[in-house]
Amino acid sequence: xxxxxxxxxxxxxxxxxxxxxxxxxxxxxxxxxxxxxxxxxxxxxxxxxxxxxxxxxxxxxxxxxxxxxxxxxxxxxxxxxxxxxxxxxxxxxxxxxxxxxxxxxxxxxxxxxxxxxxxxxxxxxxxxxxxxxxxxxxxxxxxxxxxxxxxxxxxxxxxxxxxxxxxxxxxxxxxxxxxxxxxxxxxxxxxxxxxxxxxxxxxxxxxxxxxxxxxxxxxxxxxxxxxxxxxxxxxxxxxxxxxxxxxxxxxxxxxxxxxxxxxxxxxxxxxxxxxxxxxxxxxxxxxxxxxxxxxxxxxxxxxxx
Numbered sequence: 216x217x218x219x220x221x222x223x224x225x226x227x228x229x230x231x232x233x234x235x236x237x238x239x240x241x242x243x244x245x246x247x248x249x250x251x252x253x254x255x256x257x258x259x260x261x262x263x264x265x266x267x268x269x270x271x272x273x274x275x276x277x278x279x280x281x282x283x284x285x286x287x288x289x290x291x292x293x294x295x296x297x298x299x300x301x302x303x304x305x306x307x308x309x310x311x312x313x314x315x316x317x318x319x320x321x322x323x324x325x326x327x328x329x330x331x332x333x334x335x336x337x338x339x340x341x342x343x344x345x346x347x348x349x350x351x352x353x354x355x356x357x358x359x360x361x362x363x364x365x366x367x368x369x370x371x372x373x374x375x376x377x378x379x380x381x382x383x384x385x386x387x388x389x390x391x392x393x394x395x396x397x398x399x400x401x402x403x404x405x406x407x408x409x410x411x412x413x414x415x416x417x418x419x420x421x422x423x424x425x426x427x428x429x430x431x432x433x434x435x436x437x438x439x440x441x442x443x444x445x446x447x448x449x450x451x452x453x454x455x456x457x458x459x460x461x462x463x464x465x466x467x468x469x470x471x472x473x474x475x476x477x478x479x480x481x482x483x484x485x486x487x488x489x490x491x492x493x494x495x496x497x498x499x500x501x502x503x504x505x506x507x508x509x510x511x512x513x514x515x516x517x518x519x520x
Contacts, residue, residue: 216231216232216233217231217232217233217234217237217303217306217307218231218256218257218306219231219232219237219254219255219256219257219306220254220255220257220259220519220520221237221240221252221253221254222252222253222254222255223240223244223249223251223252224244224248224249224250224251224252225248225249230257230519231257234303234306237254237299237302237303237306238295238299238303240252241267241295241298241299241302242295242299244267244268244269245269245270245271245272246271250268250269250270251266251267251268251269252266252267253265253266254266254302254305254306255520256306256520257519257520258393258396258517258518258519258520259356259357259389259518259519259520260282260390260393260520261282261357261386261389261390262280262281262282262283262284263280263281263282264279264280265277265278265279265280265301265302265305265306266278266279267298267302269295269298274291274292274293275291275292275293275294275295275297275298276289276290276291277289277290277291277292277298277301277302277316278290278321279305279313283326284323284324284325284326285320285323287320287321287323288313288318288319288320288321289318289319289321290316290317290318290319291316291317292316297315297316300315301313301315301316327379329379329380329382329383330377330380331380332375332376332380332384333375334368334375334376338368338375341368342364342367342368342376342384343384343388345363345367346360346363346364346367346384346385346388347388347392348457348460348461349363350388350389350392350518351392351460351514351516352425352453352456352457352459352460352516353405353456353460353514353516353517353518354424354425354453354456354516356519356520357385357386357389357520360385360388360389361378361381361382361384361385361386362381363385364376364380364381364384364385365377365378365380365381389518392518393518396515396517396518399515399517403513403515403516403517404495404512404513404514404515405514405515405516405517406516406517407493407494407495408424408465408490408493408495408509409424410493411489411490411492411493411495412424412449412489414489414492414493415449415485415486415489418485418489419444419445419446419447420445420446420447420448420449420482420485420486421437421440421441421442421445421447421448421449421450422448422449422450423437423440423448423449423450424450424451424456425451425452425453425456426440426450426451426452427450427452427453428452428453428454429452429453429454430452430468432452433450433452433468434468437450438472441472445472446471446472446478446482447469447470447471447472447478447479447481447482447485448469448470448472448482449467449468449469449482449486449507450467450468450469451465451466451467451468452468455467459509459512459514460514460516462512462514464498464508464509464510464511464512465508465509465512465514466506466507466508467486467506467507467508467509468506469482469483469486469506469507470482470503476503476504477503479503480501480503483499483501483503483507484501486507487499487507490507490509495509495512496509496510496511497509497510498510
């Protein structure tokens with residue numbers, strides 16, 4: 216799998232695709248509403264991306280940016296194969312991946328200047344602490360993080376953080392977290408959790424991470440996520456994520472779609488077994504009316520973007 220995220224014009228988001236899947240997405244573009252792809256590495260880095268635009272019957276326009284505005288390049292290709300080769304090489308960070316095309320520097324204009332934040336020390340600390348808490352949770356993209364930073368201190372008559380300031384703050388703290396996670400070795404507990412959730416999904420239990428804002432929303436919406444053969448569900452919402460990231464364990468909510476306590480208890484047993492199979496610890500008294508708690512978690516969730 217390639218360590219990339221591919222975003223399409225029609226709002227699809229493909230995470231860690233294979234080289235063959237990336238090739239299929241490139242060959243697919245060209246029709247109305249599906250004219251381009253944007254590819255970001257995992258973890259996403261500010262102003263580092265590749266993208267391609269194509270309309271059926273015309274050339275392919277391929278771009279990549281490597282950080283600063285004076286590192287933004289463009290090339291044309293008359294067919295998809297050259298684009299596929301370049302984008303796959305870019306994704307793999309292969310030496311000489313760009314050699315097959317004639318690249319030209321795009322003039323992106325002068326770099327924007329972002330004015331410093333005009334916040335008192337308490338507000339600045341509060342804002343940065345909140346952004347870092349969300350970052351540790353690990354489910355937020357850079358764009359979502361910037362939106363959060365922009366809106367967090369807003370009141371009816373005051374908007375102290377501009378979009379540009381919010382993006383600069385989010386990018387700085389994002390890069391701090393990326394540098395921190397570079398030292399992590401091996402599979403982390405959140406990755407074990409994802410592996411357990413994937414196994415439960417394949418076994419007929421609808422499993423969702425960081426799903427909705429609270430329990431009431433989760434209970435009302437989880438049924439919409441179920442496939443035709445789903446027997447039950449398990450999920451945790453964003454408040455549960457916050458608790459896990461703060462070191463307080465992770466509460467899992469579960470149940471059977473038939474509403475019976477017997478099915479709910481059986482689903483609970485399957486959830487516990489799936490978690491223990493990947494090496495995670497749980498607390499549950501087998502009461503179908505009580506949540507399952509994943510304990511002793513070292514919450515180091517790697518950022519994606």
